[in-house]
Amino acid sequence: MKINVLFSPATADELYFTGKTTVVIDVLRATTTIVTALQNGAKEIVPVATVEFAVKISGGMFGGQTLLGGERNTKKIEGFALGNSPLEYTEEVVSGKAIVLYTTNGTKAIAKAKFSETLVTCSFANISSVASFLSGLNKDVEIVCAGRSNNFSMEDSVCAGKLISEISKLNEELYLSDSAKASVALNKSFGKNILKMLEESEHGNILLDNGFEEDLKYCSKLNSSSAIPYFTGNVLKLYTDNKNSSQTGKEN
Amino acid sequence: MKINVLFSPATADELYFTGKTTVVIDVLRATTTIVTALQNGAKEIVPVATVEFAVKISGGMFGGQTLLGGERNTKKIEGFALGNSPLEYTEEVVSGKAIVLYTTNGTKAIAKAKFSETLVTCSFANISSVASFLSGLNKDVEIVCAGRSNNFSMEDSVCAGKLISEISKLNEELYLSDSAKASVALNKSFGKNILKMLEESEHGNILLDNGFEEDLKYCSKLNSSSAIPYFTGNVLKLYTDNKNSSQTGKEN
Numbered sequence: 413m414k415i416n417v418l419f420s421p422a423t424a425d426e427l428y429f430t431g432k433t434t435v436v437i438d439v440l441r442a443t444t445t446i447v448t449a450l451q452n453g454a455k456e457i458v459p460v461a462t463v464e465f466a467v468k469i470s471g472g473m474f475g476g477q478t479l480l481g482g483e484r485n486t487k488k489i490e491g492f493a494l495g496n497s498p499l500e501y502t503e504e505v506v507s508g509k510a511i512v513l514y515t516t517n518g519t520k521a522i523a524k525a526k527f528s529e530t531l532v533t534c535s536f537a538n539i540s541s542v543a544s545f546l547s548g549l550n551k552d553v554e555i556v557c558a559g560r561s562n563n564f565s566m567e568d569s570v571c572a573g574k575l576i577s578e579i580s581k582l583n584e585e586l587y588l589s590d591s592a593k594a595s596v597a598l599n600k601s602f603g604k605n606i607l608k609m610l611e612e613s614e615h616g617n618i619l620l621d622n623g624f625e626e627d628l629k630y631c632s633k634l635n636s637s638s639a640i641p642y643f644t645g646n647v648l649k650l651y652t653d654n655k656n657s658s659q660t661g662k663e664n
Numbered sequence: 665m666k667i668n669v670l671f672s673p674a675t676a677d678e679l680y681f682t683g684k685t686t687v688v689i690d691v692l693r694a695t696t697t698i699v700t701a702l703q704n705g706a707k708e709i710v711p712v713a714t715v716e717f718a719v720k721i722s723g724g725m726f727g728g729q730t731l732l733g734g735e736r737n738t739k740k741i742e743g744f745a746l747g748n749s750p751l752e753y754t755e756e757v758v759s760g761k762a763i764v765l766y767t768t769n770g771t772k773a774i775a776k777a778k779f780s781e782t783l784v785t786c787s788f789a790n791i792s793s794v795a796s797f798l799s800g801l802n803k804d805v806e807i808v809c810a811g812r813s814n815n816f817s818m819e820d821s822v823c824a825g826k827l828i829s830e831i832s833k834l835n836e837e838l839y840l841s842d843s844a845k846a847s848v849a850l851n852k853s854f855g856k857n858i859l860k861m862l863e864e865s866e867h868g869n870i871l872l873d874n875g876f877e878e879d880l881k882y883c884s885k886l887n888s889s890s891a892i893p894y895f896t897g898n899v900l901k902l903y904t905d906n907k908n909s910s911q912t913g914k915e916n
Contacts, residue, residue, distance in 0.1 A: 423674045423814045562675045566842035590818035590866050594850055601849040614842045 413583055414552040417572045417591040421521040422562040433551045434528035435542060435575065437535065438558035439567040440615045441496050442518020443641070444535040444631045445481075446648060448498040451639045453507035456647040459519035463489060466514040479506065482514035486622045489514070497627050510647075521558040522643065528554075531643035532651065536571055536606055540635045543578035545651065550583065555592075566602060566613040567631075573599030607632035665835055666804040669824045669843040673773040674814040685803045686780035687794060687827065689787065690810035691819040692867045693748050694770020695893070696787040696883045697733075698900060700750040703891045705759035708899040711771035715741060718766040731758065734766035738874045741766070749879050762899070773810040774895065780806075783895035784903065788823055788858055792887045795830035797903065802835065807844075818854060818865040819883075825851030859884035 418424055437443055446457050455477070460466045463484070470480045481494035481501075488495030494505070496515050513519050518533075525531055530549065534542040546553055555575065557568035573595035580586055588596065602609045610616040610628045619627060642651035670676055689695055698709050707729070712718045715736070722732045733746035733753075740747030746757070748767050765771050770785075777783055782801065786794040798805055807827065809820035825847035832838055840848065854861045862868040862880045871879060894903035 417816070419671050419816055420675045423672045423816075563841075564669075564671055564675075564843040564846065566846060569846065589815075591816040594816065594818060594821065594846075597850060597853040598846055601853065 414587040415592045416589040417555045417595045419564045420559045429525045430527040431529045433530045434525045435555045436522045437568045438518030442515040443533040445498040446641045449501040450650045451637045452503040458512045459522040461520045461523040466512045470512045478510045517558040533641040537637045541638045547582035570603045666839040667844045668841040669807045669847045671816045672811045681777045682779045683781045685782045686777045687807045688774045689820045690770030694767040695785040697750040698893045701753040702902045703889045704755040710764045711774040713772045713775040718764045722764045730762045769810040785893040789889045793890045799834035822855045
């Protein structure tokens with residue numbers, strides 16, 4: 413089982429992902445928000461790469477059961493029901509709803525990886541579940557760090573390293589690329605105190621400046637969810653393991 | 665003084681570098697070869713982004729005093745006088761010559777950063793000199809890791825981290841981006857035994873498979889040169905500090 417990490421979605425094109433097993437990570441905040449929304453009963457998340465497309469499909473396809481969510485430069489987009497704070501995606505708000513989600517980095521990275529054979533999202537909230545899922549598949553894995561404006565971000569890379577460390581506990585025969593080895597080392601250097609790492613990161617600083625201190629605390633929680641957001645038919649849904657559905661959190 | 669590291673040239677376009685102070689690193693092997701060639705008396709290096717352009721300009725502009733050098737997939741290009749092994753660039757071969765150089769990653773990264781106000785190249789061979797030079801300038805720095813086919817490479821990132829650590833000894837007021845902090849941590853994790861790190865890297869493995877064991881040993885040497893390859897008028901020359909030229913190695 414080979415594991416590779418892309419520190420930026422910019423280093424690969426859409427076709428690179430064809431037929432691959434891919435994990436997208438955007439700790440601050442898209443993939444933390446996605447797992448929270450699905451855990452809280454959202455029917456599905458539609459990740460989109462442009463605001464225009466988000467507005468277009470929310471108007472027609474989904475009727476009254478659709479919410480528009482997302483952010484540009486950390487702030488909620490005008491006319492959208494929700495921003496990109498996972499704390500907004502409570503059961504009361506999202507239960508039973510389809511959510512069309514646009515974010516600056518995360519949903520773009522998911523959309524880019526859409527030709528993957530298997531595509532799931534990960535954050536600190538669900539590392540353990542995603543590690544079990546990938547280890548069970550036992551296929552080569554590409555981990556895509558959404559980063560920030562195509563640049564490296566510490567939090568996504570540390571999360572990738574922690575995910576690889578978890579997989580290595582379940583699967584002894586791992587071949588790690590340079591970037592995968594680097595991620596594991598970064599998790600050892602910075603992953604012991606996740607909240608501190610987030611607070612000292614570039615993106616964390618911007619969120620703190622914009623009043624999202626509680627979001628950082630929430631995004632730093634490790635394995636608070638057993639849900640696995642799984643991309644199928646252009647939407648993210650909760651992954652259901654038919655053999656043992658209790659492993660994968662709240663099911664629809 | 666802010667320092668940022670790009671782990672791949674793919675995450676920025678040419679105009680990103682306009683007016684910036686940029687360091688390009690391609691340890692295996694372009695920037696090790698470049699510093700070796702200039703140290704050994706080459707008049708200048710013309711870094712080019714395509715083989716076709718290398719052949720074109722070598723035929724006309726430089727007459728009999730020009731050598732064509734470079735590689736594609738680690739191997740010397742047919743019709744070229746030299747490959748990309750620094751061991752080929754001896755004083756006997758390169759003294760007084762202009763060298764048109766094409767390599768898969770390094771010279772492309774240099775060509776991409778050509779709009780920088782100041783552009784130098786670095787490898788383990790000349791870290792200390794480049795650190796002194798940058799600290800003296802005291803401007804914000806972009807370090808570009810040439811990587812391998814736009815992907816992250818361990819050796820360039822560890823070299824970037826070691827360069828930043830050297831600068832931090834000379835300049836106390838550094839602001840490090842996420843990628844710069846990660847590079848420093850990677851140097852701490854992998855930079856103690858440079859040869860071992862090269863041997864275990866993806867690119868190092870490919871070079872070993874192709875018989876370049878001696879190149880890895882050569883490229884692992886720390887501060888074997890005081891030369892600083894400096895980009896000016898579309899070529900790389902030895903940087904000459906008029907105030908104290910003895911600091912910057914062999915001068916023309």
